[in-house]
Amino acid sequence: MKKYIDLFIQAVRGDEKEFTTGSVKRAIFLLSVPMILEMIMEALFAVVDVFFVSKVSVNAVATVGLTESVITIVYSIAIGLSMAAAAMVSRRTGEGDKEGAAISAVQALIIAVGFSLVISVAGFFFAPDILRLMGGSEELINEGVWYTRILFSTNFVIMLLFLLNAIFRGAGDAAIAMRSLWIANGINIILDPCLIFGWGPFPELGLAGAAVATSIGRGVGVAYQLHILIRGNNIIKITRQHLKVVWSIIKRLLSVSIGGMGQYFIASSSWIFLMRIISEFGEPAIAGYTISIRLIIFAILPGWGMANAAATLVGQNLGAGQPQRAEESVWKSSFYTMLFLLFVSIAYFLFAHPIASIFHDDPIVLDFAVKSLRIISIGYVAFAYGMVVGQAFNGAGDTKTPTIINFICFWLLQIPLAYLMGLHWKLGAPGVFWAIAISESFLAVLAVLIFRRGKWKTTKI
DSSP states (O other): OHHHHHHHHHHHHTOOOOOSSSOHHHHHHHHHHHHHHHHHHHHHHHHHHHHHHTTTOHHHHHHHHHHHHHHHHHHHHHHHHHHHHHHHHHHHHHHTOHHHHHHHHHHHHHHHHHHHHHHHHHHHHHHHHHHHHTTOOHHHHHHHHHHHHHHHHTHHHHHHHHHHHHHHHHTTOHHHHHHHHHHHHHHHHHHHHHHHHTOTTSOOOTHHHHHHHHHHHHHHHHHHHHHHHHHSOSSSOOOGGGOSOOHHHHHHHHHHHHHHHHHHHHHHHHHHHHHHHHGGGOHHHHHHHHHHHHHHHHHHHHHHHHHHHHHHHHHHHHHTTOHHHHHHHHHHHHHHHHHHHHHHHHHHHHHHHHHHTTTOOOHHHHHHHHHHHHHHHTTHHHHHHHHHHHHHHHHTTOOHHHHHHHIIIIIIIIHHHHHIIIIISOOOHHHHHHHHHHHHHHHHHHHHHHHTTOGGGGOOO
16 A cells, blocks of 8 residues: 555656656556646636536526637637647657757747737627627626636636646646646635635625636746746756747647647537527526536546546657557556546436535526436546547647547537437437537547557657
C-alpha cells in the first residue's frame, strides 16, 4: 500500500516528466493522476456553479445553458489550438529539443491572443442577439445578457488557461497544469456565491456574478501559469530569446489546430443545434438538460484526464521512435477509463432522481434532468473508448481523422436523429437524449476501428 501512496505523491508533485522508458502502467499512472485531479476540479466547479445559479431562477439556469452551448465555439478554438501545441511540444520533448518546445509554445500563445481579441469584441456587442438566436425569451435575455456579455468579453482567460495547460501537459509536467486549474476553480467556487448573492462586503450581482467569479478565478490561474512558464525551473521555460514570431511554426500549428478546431467546432455546433431543439420544449427543459449536462461533465472530465495522459504518451513515444509503446498506452488507458465510467453510469442510472434534486426542486425541471441523466449515461462505457482513442489521434498530430469521425457522428447522425426523434416522431426531449447516447456510442466504435489500422503512427509534425 505504501508503494502506491508514494507513487501517488510522486505523481502529484510531478517529479517525473519523461515517459518514453520504463513501465507503461507506471507512466499512465504518473501522468493521469494529476490530469484526473485537474479535471475533477473543473468538474466540481461546473456542478457548484450550476448549484448556486439554480438558486437565482429557472431563467438563470437556462441562460447558462444557452450561453455555454455557444461559447463552446471558443472552447473549440482553444482546444483545437491546445491539441496542436500539446502535440508539437510533446513531440519536441520526446526528441529532446527543449528550445524547439519553448518556441512552439510562444507561437501558440500569439495565435491564441489574436483569436481571443476578435471573439471578445463580437461577444460583447452581440450578446443579446446570441441569446435570441438560441431561442431565449425576451425576459430571459433581459435577466441574463450580462452573464453572456462578460463571459465572451473575457474569453481570453479561457483560451489561455486551456492552451497553457496543454503546453505543460505536452512537456510531461501535468502537475503544473493540475495546480493552475485548482487555483483557478478554487477561487471560482469561493467567489461564486459571494458575487451572486452579495455575501459579506461583495456586491449582489445575481447571475452576472457567476461570470465575474469565473473570469477572476481563471485570470488568476493564467497569471500563475505564466509565472511558472517564465520564472519556473521546468522542462519547458520561456525566455526573452523565445519571444519572436516564427511564421513556419505558426503555419504548422495552424495546420494541425484547424483539424482540432474543426472536430470540436463540429461537436460544439451539434450541441448548439441540440440546445435549439430542446428550447422548443420550454425553459424548464433547457434548465433540466443544463443540470444533467453539468452532472455528466462532472463524471466525464476525469475520463478526459486519462485521455489527455494517453495523448501525451503517444506524442512523446512517437517522438522517441516507439510507436508500439504509444499504442499500448492507448489501449490500457481506454480500459481503465471504461471501468471508471461503467461504475459512474450504474450510479447515475440508479440514483438520478436524488442526485438531480440537489440542484432543483421544480418537478418539471427535475423530470427533464432525470431522464437526460439516465438515458445519456447508458452510453458511458462507449464514451470511454471514444474519448481516449480520439485524443490519441490528436496526440499523434493527426487531427484530421477525429474531425472526419465527428462530422459523420454529429452532423450526419446526431443532429438529424435528434430532430427526427425529438420533433418529427414527437418523442420530445427524451428523443434528443437518446440521439446523444446513440451517436456517441457509434463514434466510439468508428474511432476504434480506424485506430486499429495504425496510420496515425506515421503522422509528421
